[in-house]
Amino acid sequence: MEPVPLVHASLGQRELAAVAEVFASGWPAGQGPRGKALEALLRKRYGAGDAVAMCNAGAALHVSLLALGVRPGDEVIVADYGFPAPAHAVRYLDAVPVCADVRADTGTVDPRAVADLITPRTVGVIAVDTVGMPADYTELRAITDRHGLFLVEDAACAVGATYRGREAGTLAEVAVLSFHGRKGATSGEGGALLATDPRIGADARLYSSFGIGSIFDMGEVVGLPIPEFTRIGHNYKLSDIAAAILQVQLDRTEELLARRTAVAGQYAGLLGDEELLTVPYVPDDRTHAWQTYMVTLGPGVDRAAVATELRAQGIGCGHGTFATHLQPVFESKHPCPVSAELFRRHLALPMHAELTTGQVERVVDALRRAVRAHAGTTRSPGGPA
Numbered sequence: 593m594e595p596v597p598l599v600h601a602s603l604g605q606r607e608l609a610a611v612a613e614v615f616a617s618g619w620p621a622g623q624g625p626r627g628k629a630l631e632a633l634l635r636k637r638y639g640a641g642d643a644v645a646m647c648n649a650g651a652a653l654h655v656s657l658l659a660l661g662v663r664p665g666d667e668v669i670v671a672d673y674g675f676p677a678p679a680h681a682v683r684y685l686d687a688v689p690v691c692a693d694v695r696a697d698t699g700t701v702d703p704r705a706v707a708d709l710i711t712p713r714t715v716g717v718i719a720v721d722t723v724g725m726p727a728d729y730t731e732l733r734a735i736t737d738r739h740g741l742f743l744v745e746d747a748a749c750a751v752g753a754t755y756r757g758r759e760a761g762t763l764a765e766v767a768v769l770s771f772h773g774r775k776g777a778t779s780g781e782g783g784a785l786l787a788t789d790p791r792i793g794a795d796a797r798l799y800s801s802f803g804i805g806s807i808f809d810m811g812e813v814v815g816l817p818i819p820e821f822t823r824i825g826h827n828y829k830l831s832d833i834a835a836a837i838l839q840v841q842l843d844r845t846e847e848l849l850a851r852r853t854a855v856a857g858q859y860a861g862l863l864g865d866e867e868l869l870t871v872p873y874v875p876d877d878r879t880h881a882w883q884t885y886m887v888t889l890g891p892g893v894d895r896a897a898v899a900t901e902l903r904a905q906g907i908g909c910g911h912g913t914f915a916t917h918l919q920p921v922f923e924s925k926h927p928c929p930v931s932a933e934l935f936r937r938h939l940a941l942p943m944h945a946e947l948t949t950g951q952v953e954r955v956v957d958a959l960r961r962a963v964r965a966h967a968g969t970t971r972s973p974g975g976p977a
Contacts, residue, residue, distance in 0.1 A: 596951045598908030599774040600944040602848055603837070610836035622829025623806040630835040631784075633842060634769075638761050640786040642793020645835055646800050649748040649770035649783035651828035653681035653718070656766045656785055659795040660716065660742050662687050667713040671701035671720035671727070671746070672931040676916040678718040678746055683922075690714070691917040693928035697873045698722070699886075699913075699938075702930070703731035709926065710735075716742035721750035721760050723913060724776075724881030725874065729755055729763040742766070748783070751776040752849040753881035760881065761786055771834070774944070776849055776881050777841035779834035800828035851945040852882040855952060859885055859941065862956040868893055868963040869939075885943040886912045887959075888934070892968040895939055901962040907955055912938030 614620055627645050634643035646652045662668060664686035670678040672691040679689035692705040699722040706717055717736055719727040729745070736743040747753075748770035750760035761767045771782030787793040798804070803825035810817045841848075860871045870888040874880050889895050895911075902909045915935035917924035942955055 593906060593954075595906035596908060596942050596947070596955055597944070598910055598940065598942050600946045601773045601778050601780070602844070602945045603778070603841075606840045606844075607837045610840050611833055614833050614836045617832075619808060620831055620833050621808075622831050623801065624808045624832040624835075626832040626835040626839065627830060630830075630838050633839060634784055634786065637842065638759065638767075638786050640762075640793075641788050641790040642786075642796075644785045644787075644793055644796045644800060645830040645838075646783045646785060646828045647830055648772070648781050648828075649746070649768045650677045650680065651800065651826070652768035652783045652785040652796075653677055653744070653746065654684050655796045655799045655826070655828060656744055656768060656787075656792075657681055657685055657687070658799045659787075659792045660744075660766065662715060665713065666715045667711060668715060669706050669709050669717045670916065671718065671722070672916045672928040673699050673701075673934055674720040674722050674746070674913050674916070675748070676914055676919060676922065677748070678720065678744075679916050679922050682718075687715075688713070689916070689922065691922070691924045691926055691928055691931075693926075694722070694931050694934070695728075696930050696934070698725050698875065699934055700725055700727040701732070703728050703735060705928075706732065707735050710739055710741070714739070714741060716744065718744045718746055719764070720746040721748070721753060721881075723884035723886060724749045724753055725872075726750060726753050726755035726760050726763065726878045733764070744768070748772075749775065749883035750881045752845050753879055755878045765789065766792060771838055771841070775883055776852065777838060777845050779830075779837040779841065782830050782834045782838060784830075798823060799825045801825055802827060848945040849881065851947075852943065853880075855943060855945075855947050856880070856882045856885055858949065858952045859956065862953070863887065863959070866960060866963070868967050869959075882943055884912070885941050886938045887941060889937050889939055889963065890967065891937070893937075893963050894966040894968070895937065897966040898939065898959070898962040901965070902955075902958055905958050907958055908942050910940035911935075912940050
């Protein structure tokens, strides 16, 4: 049988045509006409004071902390459950990532855990919209405002998701997006920083380009302007090739998200009665971007054995995401038991806009057989306690 991949990018003829236009323009590098057009599109879509296109979301996180003035020794509270890019970004600056535990039902950072971790050295919080689920921003903003801390929204997985009617990417003073190959809008690799304050965006743009302005812009000036390096920066620019692809992809966001949402609904309908696992929970005040569809296996189910069976049948699956505090590179003094439990029991199923009804049914049938074959003696519901 044909394989059912875990992820698949929805790229087609419109994207190819956009790339061909860039080739014909003679400027495939960064900060050219297509990059500027993408940033204008992002500013309009998100109502941002500025938007800076970058090579990936990890770079955007790094630059956001530089622009926010994080210094060595500062503490930044990071959501523990998710890809550990926020903790990496904090460590890039010789600052201290402090891992905060998450909610058992949504996997997003628990505001109570954040409040308990604040010390005189805390300067800010990075919340994560976990695999496409927005965090609790009303409570988080109340905490950060009360203590005079910055709040960054890591919306890398959440293009198209909403929280109380507002789109992910607009829920904090600084937000980052990812356009990696498994995201709702993709250029293969790519990212962006969104800032309500244009000054943060201006700083971020310099930090992402070796501390100088756009070489393309300088080439348009009559005469011979000589760039000046005003600060130590990084080479985090997004190519105009990727920017052109993203203009098309962002125009298709609603279409692609609708298809992912339909797949999620099909999974929920077919698996809702399975005692050996729990399907994702989405609170009424938000919508999910469905970058990933993770089920929570019952405590007696052998996840590795289940995954082995699925992959043997050509069905992609994964462990879900990461408990940052358990990774060897991060020495965490704070246990995050909920995050650790989700890390042990989550299983990611195929999720992308190209999945057919028949493929989802095939995944569900194989999953049911596998969890029942590897359930041990425990048959209680699989949600975290």
